[in-house]
Amino acid sequence: MKVDEMKELGKKAVDYALKLGASDAAVIVGSAESYMARFANNQITIIKHWNEAGVRVRIGYNKRVVVGSTLDLSRVEALVEKLINIAKYAKENPFYAPLPQGPFEYTPIEGAYDKRVIESSEKIADFVDEAISAALANGAKRCAGQLTLRDSIRVLVTSAGVEASEKHSSIDITVRAFVDGEYSGTGVSCATNISDFNPSEAGEKAGRIAKEATKVGEIEAGKYDAVLDPLVAADLLGSVLGAASALDILMKTSFLTDKLGQKVGSESITIVDAGREPKTVGARSFDDEGVPTQNTTVIERGVLKSLLHNTMTAKAFKTKSTGNAGWISPSPRVLKVLPGDYNEEEIFREVKKGIYVSNNWYTRYQNIREGVFSTVCRDGVFLIENGEIKYAVRGLRIADTFPRILQNIVGLTKKLYHVYWWETPLPSKTPYVLVKEVNFTKTLF
Amino acid sequence: MEDLLQYAVDYALKLGATYAEARYQRDLSDHVSLVNGVPLSMGYSSSAGISVRVFTKKGLGFSATNTLTRDSIRDSVEKAYREAVISEKMRKSEINLSSEEAHRVSYMLYVKENPSEISLEEKLKELMNVDKALLETKINLPTRSLHIFTSYTEKTVCNSDGALISSKIPRVSYFFLIIANMPGKGTLMRWLQLGESGGWENFKRWNILDRTVSEAKVLAKVLEEGKAPPKEPVDVILGPELVGIIVHESCGHPSELDRIWGREGAEAGESYMKLEMLGGRIGSDKVTIIDDPTIPNSYGFYLYDDEGVKARPRYLFKNGIINEFLMNREFASLLGTKSNAAARASQFDREPIIRMANTYMAPGDWSFEEMLKEVKKGVYIKSFAEWNICDRRWFQRYGGLEAYYIENGEIKYPVRNPFIEFTTKGFYSKVEAVGKEVEFFAATCGKGNPMQGVPVWAGGPHVLLRNVKLSVAPPKSSSPGKVML
Numbered sequence: 001m002k003v004d005e006m007k008e009l010g011k012k013a014v015d016y017a018l019k020l021g022a023s024d025a026a027v028i029v030g031s032a033e034s035y036m037a038r039f040a041n042n043q044i045t046i047i048k049h050w051n052e053a054g055v056r057v058r059i060g061y062n063k064r065v066v067v068g069s070t071l072d073l074s075r076v077e078a079l080v081e082k083l084i085n086i087a088k089y090a091k092e093n094p095f096y097a098p099l100p101q102g103p104f105e106y107t108p109i110e111g112a113y114d115k116r117v118i119e120s121s122e123k124i125a126d127f128v129d130e131a132i133s134a135a136l137a138n139g140a141k142r143c144a145g146q147l148t149l150r151d152s153i154r155v156l157v158t159s160a161g162v163e164a165s166e167k168h169s170s171i172d173i174t175v176r177a178f179v180d181g182e183y184s185g186t187g188v189s190c191a192t193n194i195s196d197f198n199p200s201e202a203g204e205k206a207g208r209i210a211k212e213a214t215k216v217g218e219i220e221a222g223k224y225d226a227v228l229d230p231l232v233a234a235d236l237l238g239s240v241l242g243a244a245s246a247l248d249i250l251m252k253t254s255f256l257t258d259k260l261g262q263k264v265g266s267e268s269i270t271i272v273d274a275g276r277e278p279k280t281v282g283a284r285s286f287d288d289e290g291v292p293t294q295n296t297t298v299i300e301r302g303v304l305k306s307l308l309h310n311t312m313t314a315k316a317f318k319t320k321s322t323g324n325a326g327w328i329s330p331s332p333r334v335l336k337v338l339p340g341d342y343n344e345e346e347i348f349r350e351v352k353k354g355i356y357v358s359n360n361w362y363t364r365y366q367n368i369r370e371g372v373f374s375t376v377c378r379d380g381v382f383l384i385e386n387g388e389i390k391y392a393v394r395g396l397r398i399a400d401t402f403p404r405i406l407q408n409i410v411g412l413t414k415k416l417y418h419v420y421w422w423e424t425p426l427p428s429k430t431p432y433v434l435v436k437e438v439n440f441t442k443t444l445f
Numbered sequence: 446m447e448d449l450l451q452y453a454v455d456y457a458l459k460l461g462a463t464y465a466e467a468r469y470q471r472d473l474s475d476h477v478s479l480v481n482g483v484p485l486s487m488g489y490s491s492s493a494g495i496s497v498r499v500f501t502k503k504g505l506g507f508s509a510t511n512t513l514t515r516d517s518i519r520d521s522v523e524k525a526y527r528e529a530v531i532s533e534k535m536r537k538s539e540i541n542l543s544s545e546e547a548h549r550v551s552y553m554l555y556v557k558e559n560p561s562e563i564s565l566e567e568k569l570k571e572l573m574n575v576d577k578a579l580l581e582t583k584i585n586l587p588t589r590s591l592h593i594f595t596s597y598t599e600k601t602v603c604n605s606d607g608a609l610i611s612s613k614i615p616r617v618s619y620f621f622l623i624i625a626n627m628p629g630k631g632t633l634m635r636w637l638q639l640g641e642s643g644g645w646e647n648f649k650r651w652n653i654l655d656r657t658v659s660e661a662k663v664l665a666k667v668l669e670e671g672k673a674p675p676k677e678p679v680d681v682i683l684g685p686e687l688v689g690i691i692v693h694e695s696c697g698h699p700s701e702l703d704r705i706w707g708r709e710g711a712e713a714g715e716s717y718m719k720l721e722m723l724g725g726r727i728g729s730d731k732v733t734i735i736d737d738p739t740i741p742n743s744y745g746f747y748l749y750d751d752e753g754v755k756a757r758p759r760y761l762f763k764n765g766i767i768n769e770f771l772m773n774r775e776f777a778s779l780l781g782t783k784s785n786a787a788a789r790a791s792q793f794d795r796e797p798i799i800r801m802a803n804t805y806m807a808p809g810d811w812s813f814e815e816m817l818k819e820v821k822k823g824v825y826i827k828s829f830a831e832w833n834i835c836d837r838r839w840f841q842r843y844g845g846l847e848a849y850y851i852e853n854g855e856i857k858y859p860v861r862n863p864f865i866e867f868t869t870k871g872f873y874s875k876v877e878a879v880g881k882e883v884e885f886f887a888a889t890c891g892k893g894n895p896m897q898g899v900p901v902w903a904g905g906p907h908v909l910l911r912n913v914k915l916s917v918a919p920p921k922s923s924s925p926g927k928v929m930l
Binding site: 035036037038039040041042043044045046047048049050051052053054064065066067068069070071072073075079082083086087089090091092093094095122124125128129142144145146174175176178182186250251252253328361362363364365366367368369370372373374375376378395397399400401404422423439441442443444445 | 480481483484485486487488489490491492493494504505506507508509510511512517520521524525528529531532534535536537538564565566569573587588590622624626631632633634706707708709710711712714794796830831832833834835836837839840841842844862864865866867868871872875894895896913914915916918919
């Protein structure tokens with residue numbers, strides 16, 4: 001779909017909503033072409049292609065807010081009618097705030113779009129081949145994974161004077177290398193442009209960890225200092241950033257509730273929602289309400305400095321939107337953990353006896369209000385002794401609390417890694433992170 | 446619509462496909478959310494489109510579009526064929542499909558009241574009544590997050606073997622998350638999802654008001670009276686909710702043959718099961734686990750899968766023996782057998798992959814009271830909050846929520862946060878008694894890339910395990926100090 005057609009569709013929908021009695025309206029029209037190659041056992045299992053356009057609508061009506069979406073472009077008017085009907089008998093929302101008055105000025109995100117990404121669809125099998133070859137050269141026996149490339153346009157039209165559009169591109173690969181079913185490693189590469197995309201690097205890391213994981217030893221459950229790989233840091237600290245959504249605070253479903261301005265972590269940790277990070281998957285120049293995005297420092301040297309807001313939550317907290325709408329819930333765009341001063345060797349050298357966790361998955365809460373959680377260690381997990389990796393260990397999970405993890409962060413590397421994969425859908429830039437006294441558990445029968 | 450689908454299939458064959466399949470799917474859904482008494486979100490969404498899968502000798506391509514014109518479908522077929530050809534560059538083995546009867550069937554679920562046609566106003570009223578009742582309990586509940594979702598799914602699948610299946614299935618679901626707080630005692634969180642295919646009459650049968658209020662009262666009781674779980678090994682009775690999640694995670698998922706073969710290796714993971722384990726022992730002879738899409742009113746209900754194969758109950762474990770894998774046509778052909786109709790796609794633009802439907806442990810012959818009498822010292826864990834499992838489905842952990850200490854066959858007092866952490870074989874080997882009554886719980890099961898959430902039920906009866914060591918929640922306090930260097 002062309003941008004002008006998308007804007008026209010958006011304007012029509014907004015006008016129609018106003019005609020039917022809406023006090024304000026916002027419409028997002030999205031259009032994307034994507035390819036995905038999935039592979040397993042060193043073979044491509046399927047290549048998928050999508051060419052889709054869709055519309056999302058937010059309608060304000062007498063201090064009520066209703067939202068809807070459709071992937072059926074012939075039925076946008078019907079969607080608007082349905083939403084207006086819903087709004088008529090909806091109850092007043094005490095958090096209601098009108099859409100912010102535009103127009104606004106937007107500064108494009110540097111390096112957000114590269115048309116060479118979608119033009120590379122013919123090379124999709126070659127990229128996969130390159131990644132698998134790198135993994136095999138580093139000790140893997142077989143690889144599974146996916147490669148996705150995507151070219152998209154996003155248009156926002158609001159009744160408050162906003163008419164904006166931007167193009168994005170992204171390419172990402174996940175490689176999981178196996179030596180056999182028991183020993184594995186994961187590497188990822190993601191970029192908004194072809195030049196920064198490095199499938200070999202993902203394959204190399206996956207292969208190296210899988211091979212290293214074949215040397216297995218024993219370990220008891222207990223508290224250990226832990227070096228968290230950038231993949232693990234992205235997942236866990238992504239949960240922290242998500243907990244800074246002001247709606248979660250209002251609803252008291254966050255362990256950061258009532259902590260604004262207070263110390264919630266060690267002085268080593270600074271977490272930014274980097275919505276404007278150049279050449280980064282997920283960075284955007286305007287949010288769903290049309291507010292220009294910004295980089296928001298959420299935790300600065302351990303202190304909770306800001307929450308993430310849309311216009312509704314900002315009104316409730318008597319502050320300004322941080323450009324993180326979500327029409328209902330504000331949400332993070334890009335997790336950026338500010339770097340520390342270690343290089344990778346040095347951060348491992350700091351550990352006398354500890355554990356390197358190369359990947360994790362399945363993070364779940366026993367108590368979201370208190371941040372009590374566990375997450376399963378995945379792929380190679382290694383005992384570190386006197387700064388050196390000694391051997392791989394099996395069957396561990398981190399079972400701890402987010403307040404304590406944040407409090408116990410003592411070191412981060414200088415280099416940040418761009419992380420974005422199936423288990424970590426929030427795009428991230430994270431370092432290796434050293435956390436002291438992390439609680440690890442094992443099965444008891 | 447059938448003409449368009451047939452056109453897509455015929456055109457794919459003309460291009461050189463060895464097999465082709467086209468599916469139209471339309472999903473209508475609405476939701477209403479009431480959080481802490483605030484009508485936070487009401488909305489409606491729809492999607493409709495066609496996807497095609499095109500097989501060549503060694504390649505598979507998939508393409509989806511929501512522009513339902515002949516030109517657009519033609520373009521999709523060409524793209525899918527091109528992808529299949531490109532994928533052949535990186536594939537050595539042939540792709541075959543099991544031979545199946547080509548059914549031509551149309552079915553729909555008849556309901557008294559279509560949940561999608563019940564106004565959101567009425568749904569909101571239901572939630573407001575629950576919220577009011579929660580407030581009347583006088584229990585301090587700082588979080589009361591209540592949601593009703595309904596959906597209506599229409600599918601038509603057409604393939605080059607001559608199958609043509611159409612279905613229409615409405616579903617309704619209720620989800621709540623509440624947090625109770627008691628000064629000096631901390632907080633406890635409870636969430637629960639109920640869901641069925643069928644009409645609004647099903648929803649009414651759940652009595653969500655009483656159900657939610659009773660859960661709030663349980664939280665208050667556990668906060669007020671809960672004690673630490675015993676440190677020494679004890680007998681444990683697990684309730685249907687726990688048994689449901691355990692069989693879903695440690696029997697259902699690892700039985701998916703695409704995982705066993707490695708196709709989901711980088712995302713949802715692989716499996717501890719190997720092909721040669723079929724027929725081998727995994728647990729005590731009390732353990733039989735069934736996955737059955739055909740259960741009336743079930744959340745995971747269907748009669749034909751998205752490859753047009755007729756559904757039936759799958760006996761995954763039979764008396765402690767690994768009996769059957771979950772299969773689609775591609776993976777059944779690798780075993781030289783027939784598909785057992787496990788192919789499902791969550792929406793029009795997702796490929797059908799191997800999924801569970803309604804997974805449960807088959808009932809035994811014990812009443813709960815008989816089980817209780819057997820226990821001298823033990824813990825009964827009725828519900829859970831936290832859970833997770835490794836991606837080979839072997840190491841798992843469940844955080845108990847409503848739980849009680851048992852002494853000499855009697856329930857004594859609530860136990861707070863008992864955790865149970867075990868291996869798959871460790872659990873199934875310890876099952877000593879299985880209850881008579883099966884209860885089901887709804888869930889949205891995730892798998893695939895892009896992620897596909899599909900509705901499922903998970904359930905079972907009570908089970909008794911002997912001599913189990915429990916673990917505890919991580920301590921709340923932390924002593925800031927220096928890193929051990």
